[in-house]
Amino acid sequence: DIQMTQSPSSLSASVGDRVTITCRASQSISNYLSWYQQKPGKAPKLLIYAASSLQSGVPSRFSGSGSGTDFTLTISSLQPEDFATYYCQLSYSVPYSFGQGTKLEI
């Protein structure tokens, strides 16, 4: 199975900062990667699919990039509501592996 590894596991930042989260696949997955945001006690929310396509309704400060094995999620200017845990996910074959998560803290 393909493994997904995120870094860092946690990140401290301030409102207005630009932050980048990285996800690495154990083998090439083209652009078959999605990103989710999860707030405490809530269900995950789809942010980005196909590595860089923004899901409808997601603010444009979120962006994704990458192809092959290395991917990034960038938040251009952190807002208070962005403090959450972010997961990448392999999306083209079962088992749809998730990364271990990156907790973004104030």
Place this chain on the structure above:
Amino acid sequence: EVQLVESGGGLVQPGGSLRLSCPASGFTFSSYWMSWVRQAPGKGLEWVANIKQDGSEKYYVDSVKGRFTISRDNAKNSLYLQMNSLRAEDTAVYYCARVSFWGVVVSAAIFDYWGQGTLVTVSS
């Protein structure tokens, strides 16, 4: 508005069984693959199972094969997860999720709507 509402979780002893339900509304249920995804307390997300629109194809993560069964009733717009031979490591919040696909050459799955989750605790 798409709504997914899980139920059926609770406390069960090791070796016991539970059946989770997830009635859906706000979309044409019979047109979508559906999934169960779980999250152990304080841990990350783990995909558990998928089922095709007509129930003819089902896929499972290795750790639940032979113990869990995903099913659906399109007449009732509902998704189910029958969990048998439960283990302590099955303790988690279980989410049902709608699956959408993108891509031309390869159909890639995304979980575009999620329920609020139901907690399953396996303990003696």
